[in-house]
Amino acid sequence: MNMTKRLRKTEGFKIVGTRPQRPDGIEKVTGRALYGADLSVPDMLHGAVLRSPHPHARIVSIDASAALEMPGVRAVVTSADFKKQAKFFMQDTLDNCMARDFALYDGHAVAAVAAKTRKQAEEAAAKIRVEYEILPHVTEVEDAMKPDAPILHAGRSYRNIPEGNNANVTNYVEFGHGDVEAGFKDADLIVERSFKTAATHQGYIEPNACVASMGPDGRGELWVTTQGHYMVRDFCAPFLGLEESKLRVTPSEIGGGFGGKTTVFLEPVALALAQKSGKPVKMVMSREEVFRASGPTVSSWTDVKIGMTRDGKITAAQAKLRYQGGAFPCGTIALGAMTAFAAYDLENVQALGWNVMTNRPMQASYRAPGAPMAIYTVESVVDELSQKLGLDPLEVRLKNAAKKGTKSSYGPTFSDIGLVATLEAAKNHPHYRAPLGPNQGRGISCGFWFNFGGNSSVSLHVSPDGTVAVTEGNPDIGGSRASISMMAAEELGIPYDKVRTIVGDTNSIGYSDTTDGSRVTFTVGIATIKAARDAIRVMKGRAAKVWGIDEDAVIWEDGAAKPSGPNAGEFPPMTMEEIARNAFKTGGPIAGHYEANSDGAGVSFGVHLVDVEVDPETGFTKILRYTVFQDAGKAIHPAYVEGQMQGGAVQGIGWALNEEYIYGADGRLQNPGFLDYRIPVASDLPMIDTVILEIPNPGHPYGVRGVGETSIVPPLAAISNAVSRAADVRLCELPMSPPRVLAAIDAKG
Amino acid sequence: MSKIHVTTTVNGDTVEYLCEPTETLLDVLRDRLNLTGAKEGCSTGDCGACSVELDGRLVSSCLVLAAEAGGKTVATVEGMAKGENLHILQEKILEHAALQCGVCTPGILVAAKALLAKNPDPTEEEVRFWLAGNLCRCTGYDKIIRAVLDAAAEMRGA
Amino acid sequence: MVKVTLWGSLRSATGGLEQVEASGTNTREVLDDLAKKYPALETVIAGGVSLAIDGTIYKDAWFTPISDSSEVVLMPYMAGG
Numbered sequence: 001m002n003m004t005k006r007l008r009k010t011e012g013f014k015i016v017g018t019r020p021q022r023p024d025g026i027e028k029v030t031g032r033a034l035y036g037a038d039l040s041v042p043d044m045l046h047g048a049v050l051r052s053p054h055p056h057a058r059i060v061s062i063d064a065s066a067a068l069e070m071p072g073v074r075a076v077v078t079s080a081d082f083k084k085q086a087k088f089f090m091q092d093t094l095d096n097c098m099a100r101d102f103a104l105y106d107g108h109a110v111a112a113v114a115a116k117t118r119k120q121a122e123e124a125a126a127k128i129r130v131e132y133e134i135l136p137h138v139t140e141v142e143d144a145m146k147p148d149a150p151i152l153h154a155g156r157s158y159r160n161i162p163e164g165n166n167a168n169v170t171n172y173v174e175f176g177h178g179d180v181e182a183g184f185k186d187a188d189l190i191v192e193r194s195f196k197t198a199a200t201h202q203g204y205i206e207p208n209a210c211v212a213s214m215g216p217d218g219r220g221e222l223w224v225t226t227q228g229h230y231m232v233r234d235f236c237a238p239f240l241g242l243e244e245s246k247l248r249v250t251p252s253e254i255g256g257g258f259g260g261k262t263t264v265f266l267e268p269v270a271l272a273l274a275q276k277s278g279k280p281v282k283m284v285m286s287r288e289e290v291f292r293a294s295g296p297t298v299s300s301w302t303d304v305k306i307g308m309t310r311d312g313k314i315t316a317a318q319a320k321l322r323y324q325g326g327a328f329p330c331g332t333i334a335l336g337a338m339t340a341f342a343a344y345d346l347e348n349v350q351a352l353g354w355n356v357m358t359n360r361p362m363q364a365s366y367r368a369p370g371a372p373m374a375i376y377t378v379e380s381v382v383d384e385l386s387q388k389l390g391l392d393p394l395e396v397r398l399k400n401a402a403k404k405g406t407k408s409s410y411g412p413t414f415s416d417i418g419l420v421a422t423l424e425a426a427k428n429h430p431h432y433r434a435p436l437g438p439n440q441g442r443g444i445s446c447g448f449w450f451n452f453g454g455n456s457s458v459s460l461h462v463s464p465d466g467t468v469a470v471t472e473g474n475p476d477i478g479g480s481r482a483s484i485s486m487m488a489a490e491e492l493g494i495p496y497d498k499v500r501t502i503v504g505d506t507n508s509i510g511y512s513d514t515t516d517g518s519r520v521t522f523t524v525g526i527a528t529i530k531a532a533r534d535a536i537r538v539m540k541g542r543a544a545k546v547w548g549i550d551e552d553a554v555i556w557e558d559g560a561a562k563p564s565g566p567n568a569g570e571f572p573p574m575t576m577e578e579i580a581r582n583a584f585k586t587g588g589p590i591a592g593h594y595e596a597n598s599d600g601a602g603v604s605f606g607v608h609l610v611d612v613e614v615d616p617e618t619g620f621t622k623i624l625r626y627t628v629f630q631d632a633g634k635a636i637h638p639a640y641v642e643g644q645m646q647g648g649a650v651q652g653i654g655w656a657l658n659e660e661y662i663y664g665a666d667g668r669l670q671n672p673g674f675l676d677y678r679i680p681v682a683s684d685l686p687m688i689d690t691v692i693l694e695i696p697n698p699g700h701p702y703g704v705r706g707v708g709e710t711s712i713v714p715p716l717a718a719i720s721n722a723v724s725r726a727a728d729v730r731l732c733e734l735p736m737s738p739p740r741v742l743a744a745i746d747a748k749g
Numbered sequence: 750m751s752k753i754h755v756t757t758t759v760n761g762d763t764v765e766y767l768c769e770p771t772e773t774l775l776d777v778l779r780d781r782l783n784l785t786g787a788k789e790g791c792s793t794g795d796c797g798a799c800s801v802e803l804d805g806r807l808v809s810s811c812l813v814l815a816a817e818a819g820g821k822t823v824a825t826v827e828g829m830a831k832g833e834n835l836h837i838l839q840e841k842i843l844e845h846a847a848l849q850c851g852v853c854t855p856g857i858l859v860a861a862k863a864l865l866a867k868n869p870d871p872t873e874e875e876v877r878f879w880l881a882g883n884l885c886r887c888t889g890y891d892k893i894i895r896a897v898l899d900a901a902a903e904m905r906g907a
Numbered sequence: 908m909v910k911v912t913l914w915g916s917l918r919s920a921t922g923g924l925e926q927v928e929a930s931g932t933n934t935r936e937v938l939d940d941l942a943k944k945y946p947a948l949e950t951v952i953a954g955g956v957s958l959a960i961d962g963t964i965y966k967d968a969w970f971t972p973i974s975d976s977s978e979v980v981l982m983p984y985m986a987g988g
Binding site: 159160172173174175176202258259262331332334335338350352365366367368369410411412413414415450452453454455516517597599600601699708709 | 919963966
Binding site: 019021022024025026028029030031032033034035037038040202203204205206207253254255256257258284286287477478479637639640642643644646647648649650651673674675679680681682683684685687688 | 779780784785786787788789790791792793795796798825826827829830835839842843844845846848849850851852853854855858873874876877878880881882883884885886887888889890891892893894895
């Protein structure tokens with residue numbers, strides 16, 4: 001037995017790398033899988049939320065007496081029904097769920113009702129009388145920074161905010177190294193541009209939903225669609241004044257999240273209504289509520305300046321990023337400023353960032369939060385420099401690419417990263433050399449995301465027949481039960497179909513961080529592999545006992561214990577089935593568990609290539625061909641890795657071409673529905689080709705690197721660069737809707 | 750307002766229900782008949798997650814009043830598999846890993862089945878336009894389109 | 908002593924220094940010493956920070972070993988999607 005191979009395996013896999021059916025597949029194709037809104041329980045009430053029609057107002061009074069007289073009504077709650085929180089972030093999250101003193105955006109929850117039917121609850125909510133004192137509002141980042149802008153809340157700025165900013169500016173960050181001013185002097189060409197990106201919504205198809213029940217003894221049950229049920233518990237318990245372990249949260253199947261379900265909206269409200277009414281309460285958001293009061297991402301306004309030599313070397317790079325993250329302080333700007341230049345090996349680099357509050361919903365994470373809009377601006381300017389200098393844009397990126405030993409723009413020195421290999425793969429792909437027709441253009445962009453590790457728990461039980469039940473604590477958002485079953489089977493040396501993986505509730509498995517940061521296959525994978533090793537240790541011990549030999553003389557291979565070494569003796573292999581069958585006679589039930597606290601997730605790079613055709617008459621952009629190149633470390637289930645790459649690319653296509661939050665002068669959201677907030681549909685798109693690179697991540701036993709988020713980063717610039725080349729005019733604002741592209745074409749004359 | 754008595758056929762079975770005049774077919778399927786395979790993604794006919802067949806015609810059940818289903822036949826995702834045998838479309842969606850979160854999958858399956866009943870040999874473009882009313886936020890549609898084309902080929906015996 | 912690199916906007920807390928020295932053999936000791944030497948950093952550290960040690964990012968670890976030759980970079984606490 002080779003011990004190094006045992007600790008880290010990069011080849012010779014039997015199951016990892018194959019494409020088996022996912023274990024939850026049958027339920028999902030037959031309609032049996034239960035999502036957030038699919039559960040009903042006996043004697044259940046329905047909740048409805050009254051939302052502010054004003055973007056900014058002081059709540060003078062709330063009178064629910066008429067609502068409480070309505071038929072079927074059992075309870076009304078307002079912010080007064082929740083516990084005050086000591087920490088700003090907790091109080092902000094609670095205030096976003098239910099307005100306290102001030103309504104801060106159109107759609108902000110002000111009160112909620114529980115009644116026998118949903119209709120009764122909605123009718124009663126409409127009868128709640130709220131007296132508002134309307135205040136001036138601001139929804140756009142550039143307006144919110146002006147000296148005379150309406151202020152959302154004073155006193156929330158961090159102390160390092162430079163002089164001259166108003167109280168809406170809450171966060172200020174600086175990253176970089178070297179001397180950009182000196183670097184610009186060495187440049188042969190400097191391009192400086194200003195960009196804007198619209199706020200977009202995660203756009204999950206399943207609206208937020210939950211069913212809550214509460215007893216007078218402080219025990220609660222919550223069924224909820226979420227990316228993290230421990231996160232939901234850790235918000236809701238203090239909001240309601242409960243002890244954490246008394247609130248059991250069970251995750252439903254989740255109909256998409258993309259970061260949007262990494263916080264709470266309805267959950268504490270449903271629990272408060274359940275507490276007050278003494279009945280279970282179901283709450284489901286309408287699509288309009290999803291748009292007005294959940295998500296979205298930040299919108300941005302960024303200036304970028306990059307200098308380059310005639311032969312394509314970047315001499316200095318600077319970005320000034322300004323994000324609005326809605327009505328509360330928001331740290332996403334730091335991620336934008338850190339990621340903006342991450343793909344480059346730069347001597348002189350500086351990224352400055354400001355977060356600004358506006359009268360919009362509190363932003364929620366959206367797939368690689370902060371990165372797409374930052375990298376869009378940098379990759380646009382790099383492309384324009386390449387174009388103006390007559391250089392191949394891919395060669396320019398190769399020339400300046402971050403690699404092992406590069407001091408990254410956010411500080412640390414990169415170890416093994418796959419950007420150069422990914423760029424080389426794009427360069428050598430037929431797509432890069434395919435001919436283009438009239439009005440067509442090709443765009444390229446790099447993308448980057450950190451990837452996370454963190455905490456996750458796995459418990460693995462060997463059943464008496466030798467099959468295996470795995471319980472883990474991370475909601476399965478895109479097929480992770482398959483990859484976890486595969487890693488368990490691989491490690492145990494048994495067939496994939498002998499393993500069943502389920503997602504446990506908060507009280508049936510140990511704490512697990514939210515399903516975010518592309519961390520599940522990485523961290524739950526580590527926990528699964530180590531839980532399997534724990535079970536193998538137990539099983540080897542049982543075999544040793546039966547054989548009467550030393551435990552160290554037993555190895556595990558192909559799903560069986562085998563004697564090994566000079567003094568082990570001759571015994572036929574003892575299979576897992578046999579060990580399991582005799583478990584109760586040899587020492588009791590067999591299980592393994594592991595609680596991971598993992599680091600070393602390994603950063604991720606991707607490169608996207610896109611061909612577009614722009615109609616010069618209408619400004620409409622058609623995506624003709626799209627190829628995604630990404631380093632997956634080791635692809636456990638390649639089909640689901642491809643799916644992440646394709647899905648992220650298409651979300652990015654929507655962001656680039658169609659999607660935007662549109663606020664009117666009245667501060668109200670004008671397009672809270674899928675008709676006017678248009679996400680990509682099947683007929684908008686070609687096939688999305690994928691090239692998976694496998695450069696093993698040294699931080700994972702099988703080399704896994706997170707893959708979920710990086711793919712949404714490059715499309716914004718890749719498409720903007722393609723459109724700019726096709727239309728022969730540089731586009732600097734997203735989305736590139738037909739009127740905007742047409743205006744740019746007309747403006748160039 | 751008194752309730753309306755409706756007799757209809759759902760997945761081959763005769764069913765009766767009482768509904769409010771304002772209730773949608775989707776509400777009745779989900780809340781009165783316990784068929785939660787059809788999902789409410791928008792309630793405005795934009796997302797297709799509630800797709801069902803009404804007398805063989807593909808509809809968004811959130812835009813059909815429950816009372817309108819009287820005397821008609823309704824087919825939902827729950828009726829696609831026969832006993833333990835999945836429909837070929839269901840098999841192909843699984844085989845191609847053409848789902849991630851799976852919440853749009855019932856609507857996609859019902860819509861694709863309606864397409865193949867009309868057009869057993871669709872082009873990629875025809876599949877894309879037919880499914881343009883079914884939003885999927887996870888997959889980028891690539892694997893869904895491939896699964897439907899593959900199912901069509903297999904159903905034709907190609 | 909361990910050399911700790913700060914992100915730019917923290918320099919106001921260290922009198923303009925981009926790199927500061929702290930003593931300690933693991934993440935907790937180094938962060939505690941930083942907070943002691945530069946009281947303005949204390950709230951930032953208490954609010955949650957990540958540390959990159961030789962290129963690997965650590966979010967919540969107290970006991971990750973740090974040697975005097977390690978490259979240590981203080982980073983904001985991160986959230987993902």
